[in-house]
């Protein structure tokens with residue numbers, strides 16, 4: 001191995017460490033902060049627990065360690081994206097940008113990822129793919145915030161592929177993405193992801209009955225996906241499930257039930273068993 005190859009390898013190693021550090025800290029901060037909020041919420045939040053069933057210690061362990069594996073694949077994807085950038089295949093910049101550019105680029109990326117996630121997720125639920133790819137995530141029947149990245153290797157690769165694919169598409173269209181928009185997108189992704197797996201509904205009463213907020217996914221939405229299977233495939237917004245007829249028939253009803261329990265204690269009855 002010559003000196004140039006050695007330099008390249010150490011550069012790749014360094015980038016890989018930075019990428020994994022960024023992905024790991026996002027996961028630990030988001031899941032850790034939400035766990036702390038739910039714990040601090042005490043009885044006030046406990047009445048909003050969606051399922052009667054509780055996650056076991058082995059669920060937490062599985063969710064945590066498979067999320068660490070996902071972080072590794074996210075790191076590999078970041079390196080691949082940087083290599084693609086070196087070869088001029090993808091284009092993004094860390095130079096100056098306007099707030100308007102940042103806002104629309106972040107919004108476009110979130111909306112595009114929501115579509116990517118919906119269709120990819122439905123694809124992984126196909127009986128020929130489910131066992132090999134997505135069954136691992138569904139081992140969490142009662143998800144916790146730590147399930148956010150709990151994927152099999154194949155699912156981790158499919159999930160991580162979005163960013164390079166998206167940047168490839170925008171580069172082909174001649175759009176230079178702002179690095180900070182990608183950063184905001186990634187933070188938004190993990191925050192919404194841990195909220196979806198919280199197990200306790202944190203959105204306010206009336207959320208699903210408001211003309212605007214009804215399009216924004218809640219914890220109950222994704223929790224119903226984990227407890228009942230073939231409904232609610234969307235990640236951030238409800239529109240794909242509504243357009244495609246895959247919204248859980250009792251979604252709004254369950255949300256109203258969970259959020260109207262204020263002040264009561266959860267005894268025998270829970271929204272979902």
Ligand SMILES: [Zn+2]
Nearest residue numbers: 121125134225
């Ligand atoms: Zn699923």
Ligand SMILES: [Zn+2]
Nearest residue numbers: 137197222226
């Ligand atoms: Zn999930």
